Structure formats: C-alpha cells, structure tokens
Amino acid sequence: MKKWRCSVCGFVYDGEQAPESCPKCGAPKDKFAEIAQDAATLIERSRKTNQLHMELLTQLQRVLETAEAGIQDNLDPPCVKLFEYARGQAYTIQQMIKAELAGHMGKGKWG
Numbered sequence: 001m002k003k004w005r006c007s008v009c010g011f012v013y014d015g016e017q018a019p020e021s022c023p024k025c026g027a028p029k030d031k032f033a034e035i036a037q038d039a040a041t042l043i044e045r046s047r048k049t050n051q052l053h054m055e056l057l058t059q060l061q062r063v064l065e066t067a068e069a070g071i072q073d074n075l076d077p078p079c080v081k082l083f084e085y086a087r088g089q090a091y092t093i094q095q096m097i098k099a100e101l102a103g104h105m106g107k108g109k110w111g
C-alpha cells in the first residue's frame with residue numbers, strides 16, 4: 001500500500017491517496033508527499049519488530065515494578081539482592097530497546 005508523509009509533523013498515512021488533512025496537525029493534503037517504495041517497504045517490514053520492542057518495554061516495566069516491590073518487602077538479603085539484580089537488568093534492557101528504536105527512527109524504519 002502507498003504511504004504518505006506529512007511534511008509538517010511527520011505523520012505517516014497508509015492509502016492510495018493522501019488524506020484531505022493531516023489527522024495529527026491538520027495540515028492540508030498538499031503538505032503530504034508520497035514515500036518512495038523502498039522506504040515504504042522498510043517501514044512496513046519494521047512495524048512488527050517495533051511493536052514487539054514496545055511490548056517488551058511494557059513487560060520489562062512490570063518486572064521493574066515487581067522487583068521494586070520485592071526490594072521494599074525486604075524479607076532477607078539474598079531476596080533483596082535478587083530483586084535488585086532483576087531491576088538492574090530490566091532497566092538495562094529497556095535502555096537498549098530505546099536506543100534500538102531511536103536507531104530505527106533515524107534509519108527510516110519507523111512510520
């Protein structure tokens with residue numbers, strides 16, 4: 001499917017023709033430019049992966065919150081140490097995912 005990008009705000013629209021106005025910023029149709037086929041294919045191909053990254057971010061947030069609760073519960077030092085480890089690893093993976101997603105945006109694997 002053809003894709004169109006709003007030159008004002010970057011909104012990507014899927015359709016045979018550009019929309020009458022941008023759903024995000026309200027810019028008129030003539031502010032949309034068709035995205036080249038290879039770039040459109042890259043966006044299409046990346047959507048699933050980006051969605052999986054975002055789901056992982058959400059799940060890791062639950063790990064962070066659970067680990068924090070475990071630290072507060074503070075049953076004994078080995079438990080706290082394990083919860084702290086889990087919190088640290090979840091945080092690190094979250095930051096890695098964010099860096100990866102930022103890279104995707106920079107390379108046009110987003111939209």
Ligand SMILES: [Zn+2]
Nearest residue numbers: 006009022025
């Ligand atoms: Zn726009």
